[in-house]
Amino acid sequence: MNSFLKRLKEFPGRAASWFRSLPGRSARFFRSLYERAADLFASFLNFFKSSNQNVRASLCLMGLGQLMYRQYGKGILYLAIEIGAVLFFSLVGFTWISGFFTLGTIAADPWTGQEGDNSVIMMLLGLFAFVILILFLVLYVSNVKDARKSQLMVLEGKKLPTFRDELKDLLDKKFYKSVLFVPILGVSVFSVLPIVFMILIAFTNYGPDHIPPNLVDWTGFESFETIFSxxxxxxxxxxxxxxxxxxxxxxxxxxxxxxxxxxxxxxxxxxxxxxxxxxxxxxxxxxxxxxxxxxxxxxxxxxxxxxxxxxxxxxxxxxxxxxxxxxxxxxxxxxxxxxxxxxxxxxxxxxxxxxxxxxxxxxxxxxxxxxxxxxxxxxxxxxxxxxxxxxxxxxxxxxxxxxxxxxxxxxxxxxxxxxxxxxxxxxxxxxxxxxxxxxxxxxxxxxxxxxxxxxxxxxxxxxxxxxxxxxxxxxx
Amino acid sequence: MKEKRIILPLAVLAILLVGCGEPGASSTGGGSGGGYDPDDPTMKPDVIPAVFEKFEGELERNVEIKVLENGNADKVGYSEELFDAFNEAYKEYGITAVDANIGEYNDLAQMGPYGTGPDVIYQANDIIMGYVDDKLVTPLPTYYMPDYSKIPATAWKAYESAATGERYTFGIPINVQTGLLYYRADLLPENWEAEWDDDKNGIPDMVENMNDLYRFSQIRHEANNDEYGLVFSLNDFYFSGSFLFTYGGYVFGNGDTDDTDIGLHKGDAAIGANIARTFAGVMSEECIDDSAKLAISGNMASGKYFASVTTPDNYEVIISALATEYEAERKGTAEECDALARENLLSVPFPDFPLSGDLEDDSEGFTSALTMGGINGFAISSYSKYPKASLAFINFAASYEMVCRRYEMLGIAPCREDAAEIAGELSKQLFDKVDEGAIYLMPSLSSLSQVWSPAGSFFGDLAEDNLIRPVAERKYDTIEKIQAGLETTSQNIYDAIHILGV
Structure with a gap:
């Protein structure tokens, strides 16, 4: 009890000291942020300089480096992923992402049969497109890392694994990855996505007057303001x-x-x-x-x-x-x-x-x-x-x-x-x-x-x- | 898309061939050279509004329409009979109506837009009209409804809305539903004709006006502590609302079209609420919550209640309980007991209220109770792929023969004048009440859903006040306090409807 009272007495002094130190701490925070960004850029430059042409090829086109290392199976797979991603984004992906931001511009009219935008579906599709984009970026980075790994193995005089070897690894050393892939995919689709969707809904005016076919709009923190008003x-x-x-x-x-x-x-x-x-x-x-x-x-x-x-x-x-x-x-x-x-x-x-x-x-x-x-x-x-x-x-x-x-x-x-x-x-x-x-x-x-x-x-x-x-x- | 390409030329063709209409329906108007006139909805306009274009052209062929019928109609076999009759009539077009096979209270909003909902729904007007704001039900071309004039204007009004700009009709009225007073004729005093029939009209006074019913309830309860006169769940606003409406209260302003004006406390509604409070004093405690509603059949059968208020769809349940009671009392065979139950369980419209606002003062005479009611009818989903076949179905279901058959099998009061004529005294009375606007039809706004619980909770609290609350803790022992309570309730409803809108 005494310790609690002591801490209570000290609280105003500590709070004042915390606020006094705020400008200095903020400056330190932004300086460290700048330094980290600079480090990251420097390490990327270093990586680029030390990379051979195969790695750089993979940086430009997924799978190209692997193909140049004669890892055809993996190279074709990476290439197919990039082609798939380009096709997806050019056909629907960018439209879905753009729809995510607008949430639709034309309201449907079921009475006249006029087709329109369904804001909720657009939000879901936009979210899905973002997931695909993130997945693509992860695979892109893994493609570059893989080419770099091959470069280092060649420098060390090691034999590069064949596509079959790597597939075998997925059932052996990397079995955990194979086993966890489906559950992680399931959790992402059935748990994470709905949670993110719910979070996004909180920032819209989805309510009695804004239910599809009426359009829903982004409203920022208005729902929270209403709760805390x-x-x-x-x-x-x-x-x-x-x-x-x-x-x-x-x-x-x-x-x-x-x-x-x-x-x-x-x-x-x-x-x-x-x-x-x-x-x-x-x-x-x-x-x-x-x-x-x-x-x-x-x-x-x-x-x-x-x-x-x-x-x-x-x-x-x-x-x-x-x-x-x-x-x-x-x-x-x-x-x-x-x-x-x-x-x-x-x-x-x-x-x-x-x-x-x-x-x-x-x-x-x-x-x-x-x-x-x-x-x-x-x-x-x-x-x-x-x-x-x-x-x-x-x-x-x-x-x-x-x-x-x-x-x-x-x-x-x-x-x-x-x-x-x-x-x-x-x-x-x-x-x-x-x-x-x-x-x-x-x-x-x-x-x-x-x-x-x-x-x-x-x-x-x-x-x-x-x-x-x-x-x-x-x-x- | 493919369908659209077919329908559009058909629609254009239909505009050229004015008067062709859809098979099975005859156009009653010839066109006036103008657009659609909501004040004369039987007149077919020369220029068909875009919302009605889907009803033009030839009837779809070889299609199946899914119909969401009333649960009781399914149970007694009426739905099957209706589908069979319709399928036979439209055999040459290959149109078949089938049960939508979904729950009666499924939300069209959860199914319609995704193509999984029914084409046609049968519901009360408040439910159907609740779908209008989101355009889930489609406006109906009333000029393709041959029996439009057979249904009273007040009933059609329950299905009209101008919420989205133009005034349209969204449903076809089939029958009227309201709370009725059910009572046990065999529990009347033996001398009722001498003592309880002042106007000598052969109807006991205690089922004609609230003052005599109150007096009778007092006498019955004083004679036997376990027996009561009138008991019903006052927390059910569908029934208790009549205490307010009769004295000038209302749900929404401007003829129930303005939900920014909540009027439960308006007029002399507090006087009506005071009558409810006073009457609660001679009811059983079961009137405070759902207990009276849930136990109505058992308590009516056992004679604990002399009378109660409920809707006609509960009639058969009470009859069954009463017949079982008679059998237990060895009053005859099963058939005889059933006949005796039907003879003894009678229904009348809600009793009249005293103009004085005092259950012990009838010097100023009485006024008819304004009870809440609903008009059940058919509507077409906006997402139906077969609007013309659906229209043909609802016209068929609203025909004289089918409405009469519905009455015979379900005992519910028809909305058609010609069917009401042959449907018995009570049905005729209800039809007349609708026709005269003497039934307070449930408002056709989706915000009505915000009214039931707060208003019901207020009446439950009001009943509790005079039944079990200690004198010192009573909240509504003056008209002013009741008025304040009603004002708070109106405000709560307003808040629930409007304050949360972002």
Whole structure:
């Protein structure tokens, strides 16, 4: 606490010093940038001077150097790539790239059959053309490097590998490249491209008035300005973010601790018929989440069994999930989420506990450590160490937990002081309302980009500071 | 492209041969020498507007059109009957209509532009008109609709839009849908004819006006704590909206065409909302959320509710539950119980509201309830490759015979005057209400989707106020507070529609 206060007191002085040093640091940064560029240019000149005519030929035309070294298979392949790229860019590539910047100029009119530009497709095609361009540049550099490598091998008097040798290498020394090629391609197409596309959408006006066949335009940071502006959207975002962080931390802790306690309880020797008792949480886990959530919504509804019991006992029914019951509904959400998630944590903890080093417990018992002490100093560190990555995954899943409040309270909007959201909505629920219910795709994309930034930063910080990262070899 | 090359000369030929039209439809106008006149849409213009050119020329041959019909129509076999009849009628052209085989509530925006959507869709007017802004449904050449004059102008209005400049019609009305009051005749007091029929018209007063229904609900609940009079989910704005509309509230301004003017709080809407709040006091707590809606058949059958409000498509579900209840009570065979259920479950339009705005004061008389309703109809996707065949299909489906058959099989009120005549008293009443503008038709703007949840949440909160909220915490115990609540709701809806626009 004292150290925190000390650092707090020092903060203004440090901040002033940081700002004072800013001009000098900026100058150093740009000087180093200039120096690096100059170094790069010098090394290129050096490379060019020391290269023979074959390497220079490959610089001018892909594969030519290889052909001059009589590496015909590889040379023809590189040449074909260059011809393919030239054809692609001259036929469609440059049009796609140009379309990426304009996002279309003629709006289609499906009523008259007038064909027009589809901004979203143009953005996708432009993105694709950029990927092809980058891929081409990578292959171009590899072509030059390959020619240079051949030059050096010849200088050293080594025999150049044949095309067949290099193909064999792909199944032997470079097998990892062959194996990883398809997954990397898959990840690029199915994960990276959609993420980049989503990021780009955040910088457009893709929304209710700008859905194809209407044209979409680039709008820069307007979506972010709307989110952070002083309107209700900004305050809604801040309120939801605050609740979202609290929810993610609370639900991760509750699920984790309850799962661990359940696993410890069922691991006790005194418990008879362990398999039987473990069956119940697994059953809860096995039922699809949306069915469980719908059932819970019914249970807590005005006509549900819980209110029936309250009425039968002479009480006044409670609108558990009502507009006014913010914290009650949030608590119900937390518990329902625990119902859905604790079984998986329990199973995980059960597996980890079965590998716990028994000798350490033996030593602790001999030393007279209490059960709580053993839990605190042995069980918890051991389980936490093994499950930190799972904890981070669980945190991210909870941060983006769409189902719980969508099913429990999705029909209530808006709460007082919120725009297009209620007070139990998480950012992901709000994102859904904005983009799916209201077609505000650009705002939705901006929100999802912010979610991405928040979850990645938190996950990285937690992981880097965790024992699983810092003391990797502890339990090996 | 190939198709375009064929259609364009055909269109030119068709312009020259004015009056040829498409087979199966007769042009009712002869051309006035001007352009398309939205005020007289039956008149075929001499110069065909570009948006209607695709309907000119000869009917496509040997094509298949995909139709997205209503889920209930599929279930009871009406869709199949309609497709068979149409396919038979257009056999010589080789046109066949088939089920689009997609969910009833699929979004045309996700399919149409990519060529995977249906050619023809059957939906409520708010859904169809929600597609207009993005040009997903195409304007219809009403001069090729031979039965245009058989459908009331108010119903056509539900399918008109000038959102993109010119005023066009985007759907052909088939039937009218609105909330009705369903009640159990066998739960009426034995002496109802003497005590509860002041005007001696043979209809119990408690299903004719809200004041008597309120009084009856009080008596019934006081006599047995587990029984109620009228109960329905007040959080469903489709039904609870009538409390506001009857007293001057509205959804959008300028005849529901201006979504910058949200009018839930306008006129004396707060008085209507106060009636809803007061009535909630004698309803079951299930009226606060969806519980009453979800349990309507069981609670009507068990007699827990004397009456409830729902749409006619739920009629068969309630009948089935009631017949099962009668069987359990050993009131006869399955057929007898079914007949008894049909005899006892009756429906009437929503009861009249007191002009005084007070459920205990009927000295000023009553005014008809203005209930929200919708006009279901057919529309054609802008991306249909066979617009002429699709037009032929919707004209066929809107014909007298098919609309009557739809009524027989589905029990829904027709929009055609001639079909409504033979469809029974209630259908006729609903038709007349549409004709007179006495049904508040769902606005034909896509921004309507932003209205349901906030307005429903307000009514749920209003009901909660008088049912379970402690006196000290009540939020709407004065008209002023209700008015403020309605104003906030209108503002929330405005924000959802406009504030997010980048």
């Amino acid at each position: 002083a309107t209700n959207i900004g305050s809604t975002f801040a309120k939801i973010l605050g609740w979202n962080l609290l929810w993610a931390v609370a639900s991760t802790l509750v699920n984790y601790l309850l799962g661990l306690l359940l696993a410890l309880l069922l691991a006790k020797k005194v418990v008879k018929g362990k398999a039987f008792w473990r069956l119940f949480p697994i059953l809860a886990y096995a039922i699809p989440g949306f069915i469980t959530l719908t059932a819970f919504k019914f249970m807590f509804s005005m006509g549900g069994p819980i209110n029936d019991i309250i009425s039968d006992l002479g009480g006044t029914p409670i609108h558990f999930l009502g507009l006014d019951n913010t914290w009650g509904a949030r608590f119900i959400g937390l518990m329902v989420n625990a119902w859905l998630t604790v079984p998986s944590t329990m199973l995980l903890a059960t597996g980890i506990l079965s590998n716990a080093p028994t000798d350490m417990y033996e030593a602790a018992r001999i030393d007279g450590a209490s059960s709580f002490r053993q839990f605190k100093d042995l069980t918890l560190p051991f389980v936490v160490f093994a499950t930190t990555p799972t904890l981070i995954t669980s945190f991210i899943n909870n941060f983006n937990n769409f189902g719980v409040f969508y099913f429990l309270r999705g029909d209530i909007v808006p709460s007082e002081g919120y725009t297009a959201a209620n007070d139990t909505d998480l950012l992901i629920n709000w994102l859904y309302r904005l983009s799916i219910d209201n077609n505000y795709y650009s705002i939705g994309a901006a929100v999802s980009l912010l979610i991405f930034l928040i979850t990645s930063i938190i996950s990285l910080i937690v992981y880097v500071r965790s024992p699983a990262y810092r003391k990797e070899g502890t339990f090996r």
